[in-house]
Amino acid sequence: MGMLNRIHHIAIICTNYSVSKDFYVNKLGFKILAEVYREERKSYKLDLAINGVYQIELFSFENPAQRPSRPEAAGLRHLAFEVDDVESVIEELNAKGIETEPIRIDEFTGKRFTFFTDPDGLPLELYQS
Incomplete structure (x- = not known):
């Protein structure tokens, strides 16, 4: 096997934590594995799973920078x-x-x-x- 085994998780920074949490948990059906509030960063971190497999870290930060998100934009x-x-x-x-x-x-x-x-x-x- 090579140096890398597999993708461990995907990190997403949202602009409205409660709206995004509702979307990923209640609408898409991800299961919450852990949820913490980091006071020093004024940031939530929500660990989510699909079918028992850890997949997404959902973060909130105050005033995150915007970036293009169209499917054909440079980057992810x-x-x-x-x-x-x-x-x-x-x-x-x-x-x-x-x-x-x-x-x-x-x-x-x-x-x-x-x-x-x-x-x-x-x-x-x-x-x-």
Whole structure:
């Protein structure tokens, strides 16, 4: 095996902690593993899991710097979630008030996918396995 084993987690800095926490926990269904408030930094840190696997650290900071978040902006392009049935997940997200783009077909794999955004505009993808 090489020097790196796998991705350990993804860190996301949000602008409104309660809105983002609701989005990731109540709308997307992540499970809270740990939540701490760091007084010296005036910052929350929320550890989240999908299907029992630690995946995301959600942070809040006072006045975080803005950056472009379109899928074609330089830097991290998007965060993709594997799903069994993209259409059923789209229906569930839409029912929760989360807008999704039209379904696309990956030209190389033939797999179906779409994009939506978190409360701060971070591009998120649903990719059918």
